[in-house]
Amino acid sequence: MFGFFPKLPTCSHSPLAAVMSLKKNLFFFVCQGTRDYNPKQMAIREKVFNTIISCFKRHGAETIDTPVFELKETLTGKYGEDSKLIYDLKDQGGELLSLRYDLTVPFARYLAMNKITNIKRYHIAKVYRRDNPAMTRGRYREFYQCDFDIAGQYDAMIPDAECLKIVHEILSELDLGDFRIKVNDRRILDGMFAVCGVPDDKFRTICSTVDKLDKMPWEDVKKEMVNEKGLSEEAADQIGEYVAVCVAGGMDLAERLLQDHKMSQSKQACAGLSDIKLLFSFLQLFQVTDKVVFDLSLARGLDYYTGIIYEAVLTQAGVAAVSNEAQNGANAEESVSVGSVAGGGRYDGLVGMFDPKGRKVPCVGVSIGIERIFSIMEQKAEASAEKVRTTEVQVMVASAQKNLLEERLRLVTELWNAGIKAEVMYKKNPKLLSQLQHCEESGIPLVAILGEQELKDGVVKLRVVATREEIDIARTDLTSEIRRRTSEA
Amino acid sequence: MFGFFPKLPTCSHSPLAAVMSLKKNLFFFVCQGTRDYNPKQMAIREKVFNTIISCFKRHGAETIDTPVFELKETLTGKYGEDSKLIYDLKDQGGELLSLRYDLTVPFARYLAMNKITNIKRYHIAKVYRRDNPAMTRGRYREFYQCDFDIAGQYDAMIPDAECLKIVHEILSELDLGDFRIKVNDRRILDGMFAVCGVPDDKFRTICSTVDKLDKMPWEDVKKEMVNEKGLSEEAADQIGEYVAVCVAGGMDLAERLLQDHKMSQSKQACAGLSDIKLLFSFLQLFQVTDKVVFDLSLARGLDYYTGIIYEAVLTQAGVAAVSNEAQNGANAEESVSVGSVAGGGRYDGLVGMFDPKGRKVPCVGVSIGIERIFSIMEQKAEASAEKVRTTEVQVMVASAQKNLLEERLRLVTELWNAGIKAEVMYKKNPKLLSQLQHCEESGIPLVAILGEQELKDGVVKLRVVATREEIDIARTDLTSEIRRRTSEA
Numbered sequence: 001m002f003g004f005f006p007k008l009p010t011c012s013h014s015p016l017a018a019v020m021s022l023k024k025n026l027f028f029f030v031c032q033g034t035r036d037y038n039p040k041q042m043a044i045r046e047k048v049f050n051t052i053i054s055c056f057k058r059h060g061a062e063t064i065d066t067p068v069f070e071l072k073e074t075l076t077g078k079y080g081e082d083s084k085l086i087y088d089l090k091d092q093g094g095e096l097l098s099l100r101y102d103l104t105v106p107f108a109r110y111l112a113m114n115k116i117t118n119i120k121r122y123h124i125a126k127v128y129r130r131d132n133p134a135m136t137r138g139r140y141r142e143f144y145q146c147d148f149d150i151a152g153q154y155d156a157m158i159p160d161a162e163c164l165k166i167v168h169e170i171l172s173e174l175d176l177g178d179f180r181i182k183v184n185d186r187r188i189l190d191g192m193f194a195v196c197g198v199p200d201d202k203f204r205t206i207c208s209t210v211d212k213l214d215k216m217p218w219e220d221v222k223k224e225m226v227n228e229k230g231l232s233e234e235a236a237d238q239i240g241e242y243v244a245v246c247v248a249g250g251m252d253l254a255e256r257l258l259q260d261h262k263m264s265q266s267k268q269a270c271a272g273l274s275d276i277k278l279l280f281s282f283l284q285l286f287q288v289t290d291k292v293v294f295d296l297s298l299a300r301g302l303d304y305y306t307g308i309i310y311e312a313v314l315t316q317a318g319v320a321a322v323s324n325e326a327q328n329g330a331n332a333e334e335s336v337s338v339g340s341v342a343g344g345g346r347y348d349g350l351v352g353m354f355d356p357k358g359r360k361v362p363c364v365g366v367s368i369g370i371e372r373i374f375s376i377m378e379q380k381a382e383a384s385a386e387k388v389r390t391t392e393v394q395v396m397v398a399s400a401q402k403n404l405l406e407e408r409l410r411l412v413t414e415l416w417n418a419g420i421k422a423e424v425m426y427k428k429n430p431k432l433l434s435q436l437q438h439c440e441e442s443g444i445p446l447v448a449i450l451g452e453q454e455l456k457d458g459v460v461k462l463r464v465v466a467t468r469e470e471i472d473i474a475r476t477d478l479t480s481e482i483r484r485r486t487s488e489a
Numbered sequence: 490m491f492g493f494f495p496k497l498p499t500c501s502h503s504p505l506a507a508v509m510s511l512k513k514n515l516f517f518f519v520c521q522g523t524r525d526y527n528p529k530q531m532a533i534r535e536k537v538f539n540t541i542i543s544c545f546k547r548h549g550a551e552t553i554d555t556p557v558f559e560l561k562e563t564l565t566g567k568y569g570e571d572s573k574l575i576y577d578l579k580d581q582g583g584e585l586l587s588l589r590y591d592l593t594v595p596f597a598r599y600l601a602m603n604k605i606t607n608i609k610r611y612h613i614a615k616v617y618r619r620d621n622p623a624m625t626r627g628r629y630r631e632f633y634q635c636d637f638d639i640a641g642q643y644d645a646m647i648p649d650a651e652c653l654k655i656v657h658e659i660l661s662e663l664d665l666g667d668f669r670i671k672v673n674d675r676r677i678l679d680g681m682f683a684v685c686g687v688p689d690d691k692f693r694t695i696c697s698t699v700d701k702l703d704k705m706p707w708e709d710v711k712k713e714m715v716n717e718k719g720l721s722e723e724a725a726d727q728i729g730e731y732v733a734v735c736v737a738g739g740m741d742l743a744e745r746l747l748q749d750h751k752m753s754q755s756k757q758a759c760a761g762l763s764d765i766k767l768l769f770s771f772l773q774l775f776q777v778t779d780k781v782v783f784d785l786s787l788a789r790g791l792d793y794y795t796g797i798i799y800e801a802v803l804t805q806a807g808v809a810a811v812s813n814e815a816q817n818g819a820n821a822e823e824s825v826s827v828g829s830v831a832g833g834g835r836y837d838g839l840v841g842m843f844d845p846k847g848r849k850v851p852c853v854g855v856s857i858g859i860e861r862i863f864s865i866m867e868q869k870a871e872a873s874a875e876k877v878r879t880t881e882v883q884v885m886v887a888s889a890q891k892n893l894l895e896e897r898l899r900l901v902t903e904l905w906n907a908g909i910k911a912e913v914m915y916k917k918n919p920k921l922l923s924q925l926q927h928c929e930e931s932g933i934p935l936v937a938i939l940g941e942q943e944l945k946d947g948v949v950k951l952r953v954v955a956t957r958e959e960i961d962i963a964r965t966d967l968t969s970e971i972r973r974r975t976s977e978a
Contacts, residue, residue, distance in 0.1 A: 039551035062528035154915035426643035
């Protein structure tokens with residue numbers, strides 16, 4: 001029964017259970033909500049990362065990395081109602097550790113710990129959430145975040161506007177279809193809550209409920225506010241007037257709300273509204289106002305935001321393709337919602353939470369929702385006729401005759417040493433056909449064929465896989481010929 | 490007292506403890522044995538990765554990725570005595586999970602799960618071990634592995650030899666000083682154990698002890714075999730004759746051992762020795778025999794190896810530099826040992842452990858010990874006069890006069906949209922000096938200076954930071970001029 005377990009498991013988990021699960025569906029080989037990336041997915045992932053990293057570098061960002069686990073207390077009290085989704089490590093002696101939930105809190109911890117007061121950095125790494133996976137829509141328990149943040153005491157709204165410019169550039173370059181970037185400000189939300197009669201201690205929890213407006217109709221949001229969160233009916237209705245009515249606009253909406261007799265009573269709201277106006281003036285200079293809207297219903301769930309907040313959503317085509325993949329009824333509701341692919345905001349208080357003296361470092365940043373983007377790109381690749389190459393091999397060293405293993409190894413060594421990407425079959429006497437087939441399958445453009453005659457003549461037969469053209473090349477010219485032909489391609 | 494904790498922690502860990510630890514040494518901000526990478530370290534890391542990935546790609550490898558945690562049972566029974574170093578996740582409902590200990594077991598699980606019978610892949614990712622950290626020597630609890638593996642049924646020793654070729658290429662290109670690659674074979678070790686009278690069920694544990702020969706003198710190794718592992722004194726002495734006497738050689742040593750009256754009684758040992766000879770013949774063709782030695786004392790601790798095993802060590806200069814950094818007496822012993830920077834071997838049985846029918850996929854691979862390499866490269870960078878740039882910014886958009894924020898933003902937008910890496914200060918009226926200082930500090934080679942006169946004339950003053958040379962460039966020619974000047978650099 002334990003035939004395929006040469007060594008019995010030594011840990012507490014029962015060996016029987018281990019063997020049993022091997023007999024179950026293969027799905028149980030990986031943890032729920034996680035996935036492997038195969039070479040084709042990795043090739044796509046690499047392309048997406050390159051686009052994003054180029055953009056971050058174009059804007060002058062450095063990069064840092066932090067450990068995958070943090071001290072549990074570092075994450076405590078930073079995520080509001082989402083804290084229950086944090087993965088903890090088992091207490092095996094030593095410190096209590098949790099897997100990072102995002103890259104923002106570790107970044108703030110890093111700044112405080114190293115007393116850094118200004119930096120522009122990006123960080124691309126995996127984060128972990130014990131959420132309900134919806135893998136067909138690109139929602140996983142382990143997933144990448146691509147964050148760009150600007151920390152430092154600067155003049156209002158300039159770094160904030162650059163973050164939106166970056167989102168605009170990345171989503172345009174990735175060519176995912178039309179998108180919109182919604183913008184709001186925590187101070188406007190808080191001011192609105194205040195003038196609508198929401199008690200101070202309910203601001204954050206009501207904010208979390210407003211955040212659900214993109215997934216739930218107003219009636220359900222209101223119900224949650226009143227029934228679950230204990231808000232008065234009148235306060236809820238007043239919020240409704242703002243978030244369900246004056247939803248989307250630009251500078252004009254900000255201007256209108258500044259004139260609003262109730263809103264204008266809140267200093268906070270006025271400060272936020274003035275900054276929205278300033279923001280839009282910078283966005284005009286950055287040439288990105290075509291996609292940005294001021295949306296009073298945007299809330300975002302995380303606790304740490306203090307000023308401007310934003311979220312980018314795909315508004316059509318690309319998203320539909322992903323949603324259609326939803327495989328069962330439970331996902332039906334999700335398939336109508338549009339996809340959020342980036343989000344962020346200003347968090348001026350977070351770094352101070354890690355500083356013994358509470359010294360603040362103002363920060364603003366954006367996180368690209370890369371997993372959903374991968375899903376879309378993978379489906380695009382699937383739909384396209386063009387084959388995704390998973391290696392960059394330029395040439396295959398082959399032979400048509402037997403007993404030339406040594407000669408093949410000698411030639412491939414010459415090529416490797418000259419920096420050429422080359423492969424050779426790991427067989428003493430491979431068939432020419434199988435060598436050529438391998439080239440076809442993996443898109444290798446050239447074959448360098450060795451035979452007794454070629455060796456005698458000091459040449460190599462170079463075959464172009466696509467055209468089947470074959471030419472004899474002097475051995476001494478081979479690397480430059482390969483380079484010439486593959487740089488053209 | 491909780492002034493810098495705006496929200497009280499909601500988890501089980503006490504808020505008092507959280508606050509207290511903030512008052513302790515800042516070291517306690519990150520988990521023991523882990524570290525952040527700052528931008529300079531990241532720039533070095535990127536350089537090292539590029540060298541390694543180029544080599545893997547040159548040899549035609551694809552890449553995959555797997556989740557950071559695996560089902561606990563996947564890791565169970567694969568690592569022998571090292572299993573105690575596995576990090577488990579807390580049971581929060583759902584599956585029992587562990588952090589990956591290496592990339593080899595997840596790779597084998599991936600092959601079995603996807604029924605892949607041949608692939609050449611690399612995988613660069615972090616792994617986790619609850620080991621005693623020795624961070625000055627590049628030993629961490631969270632660290633990168635860079636693995637290259639060849640899976641498939643091929644002719645003997647060809648893929649194995651390519652793995653050694655790859656180690657040779659990478660260590661040469663990274664220019665870390667002289668190195669040596671030790672080679673042995675599990676079958677030779679097992680054969681030797683058998684003829685020396687080691688009971689079958691003690692092979693693996695004795696193997697683990699032999700593995701310590703590079704850190705402990707033979708007397709201590711023998712003591713552990715006899716006193717802790719219960720091996721007979723005679724058996725231990727016979728092992729000693731082999732591992733402490735016939736240590737290093739090449740094909741000749743393999744030949745000598747094939748003639749050895751005791752060794753030649755073991756079929757296993759003879760098979761291993763013949764393969765070592767074959768391996769060396771391929772290594773000659775690959776032109777790497779200058780660094781490879783057949784070393785009978787090399788054992789390697791992991792359970793899953795079945796054939797050839799190898800390990801690369803730095804033999805001098807570079808390592809000494811790292812060891813000297815050892816900061817306390819406890820590290821004194823370590824500072825004499827040379828550094829292992831790569832290791833691997835053949836593991837033909839591992840994939841079969843994950844296949845319900847036990848189908849085997851022969852594999853051989855190598856793992857580059859990248860953390861130690863980072864340490865060495867960081868110290869080299871520290872010692873060198875050349876400054877490590879952490880961004881790639883080509884030009885800073887600046888102004889000498891007030892009230893030109895809008896013009897600066899307009900110009901930097903032009904540059905970004907043209908693909909130029911550009912920065913602008915996030916201030917309404919920054920001083921020219923502070924703009925120039927930022928360029929000096931971060932190595933930005935050019936400054937595009939705007940003033941009233943330049944705007945009127947439709948030009949930009951382009952300043953070369955290094956020479957302080959300034960020239961007026963027509964606004965329409967600016968991007969091509971920047972490109973020309975920075976591609977030279």
